[in-house]
Amino acid sequence: MDSPGTRKVGRPRDPLVEERLLRVTQELIAEIGLDSLTMNRVAERAGASKATLFRRWDDKRSLVRDAVAAFDVDTTIPNTGALRTDLEALIRTWVSPIGYPPAEFRHVIAAISRDPDIWRAFDAATHAERTRSLTVIVKRAVSRGEAEPLRYDAAFVTRAVHSLAVEHAAQRELPLDEAFVARAIESIVEPILGVGRDPEADARDVAAGIPLHVRR
Amino acid sequence: MDSPGTRKVGRPRDPLVEERLLRVTQELIAEIGLDSLTMNRVAERAGASKATLFRRWDDKRSLVRDAVAAFDVDTTIPNTGALRTDLEALIRTWVSPIGYPPAEFRHVIAAISRDPDIWRAFDAATHAERTRSLTVIVKRAVSRGEAEPLRYDAAFVTRAVHSLAVEHAAQRELPLDEAFVARAIESIVEPILGVGRDPEADARDVAAGIPLHVRR
Secondary structure (H helix, E strand, O other), rough: OOOOOOOOOOOOOHHHHHHHHHHHHHHHHHHHHHHHHHHHHHHHHHHHHHHHHHHHHHHHHHHHHHHHHHOOOOOOOOOOHHHHHHHHHHHHHHHEEEEOOHHHHHHHHHHHOOOOHHHHHHHHHHHHHHHHHHHHHHHHOOOOOOOOOOOOOOOHHHHHHHHHHHHHHHHHHEEEOOOHHHHHHHHHHHHHHHOOOOOOHHHHHHHHOOOOOOOO | OOOOOOOOOOOOHHHHHHHHHHHHHHHHHHHHOOOOOHHHHHHHHHHHOOOHHHOOOOOOOHHHHHHHHOOOOOOOOOOOHHHHHHHHHHHHHHHHOOOOHHHHHHHHHHHHHHOOHHHHHHHHHHHHHHHHHHHHHHHHHOOOOOOOOOOHHHHHHHHHHHHHHHHHHOOOOOOOOHHHHHHHHHHHHHHHOOOOHHHHHHHHHOOOOOOOOOOO
């Protein structure tokens, strides 16, 4: 992805070398975090010279931004036969998008969320594709009769889950584990899709004095 | 709020001086952001000596954490007679919690979200009270017949709106304006509460080939 103003122009490029450098940068972000990452370590691990690296990127920040923009988003749309398990599979890839365990990806999200330029590159690389996957999954659930046809703001629901993951990982330093995935689905995504709603049971509890502002 | 380990002990304290220093710190965070804030500027604006300030706090970080923990949460629960306007009033106070215009509070949220310790102090000061307000508002809407009785995860819905505000302000550097408040309500809070749902209209659009993954 070209980044005018920081990517140097007018020099011959080898796309394979460039891809390797970005890949190594992605690995190191996940392994050691953004703070400990240096141009030196990237060059060393990639078996390239620092000159090769600096020929392409002026500084660590522009390198990281391009590495994050080049994250491979998993474009496989889960198809498990049920909405709940589709959502679980999908949101699992969201909190661990480059195949790393969520425990490690926590540090990646924390690191990239600290720099708005880097965050926007990540958002641009992931958001539209994720919204599209969610849309397909819900459409299938509607056609199976698992969910009523319904309007919802797929892009903003996707963003809400992203934002929760960032707050969870970066601000509260909690693991992006299965419990997080389950709560995001049960408390945000399913209710928005109207799944699992039972106003009659709720009305009975209200009549019995049981409060409803609790987890379902 | 005591902060063991950073708040110095064993010295006489004047709560009024302390409160004034925290208040001035809060003002400066909102006005100039956390990066430009210095112990010097706080002392100067408060008309106190640096010695007075350092007697209470070892460094800027512990001062800021205590100032954020002491944010006055608006405990007035809106009561406008309708769910939508109650939610608008409530979420407006969430994105501008210390009475500053949302345009300025954007910088506050961005600043405090960069340090997990400071974020947790802010979260502890605000989250429970906000969840309680949301609960009261929804309960009133149910009793007015505006919403069906329903179970929902009030704490996580509150957190989702907080997280969206952080991502919006800190990561994407967008203003926390009325458009943000409206979209958070229409796309997240109202659908979770089952408000504005119309499966029959949706079904007609499905029959007519109109996609539903759009804003309501």
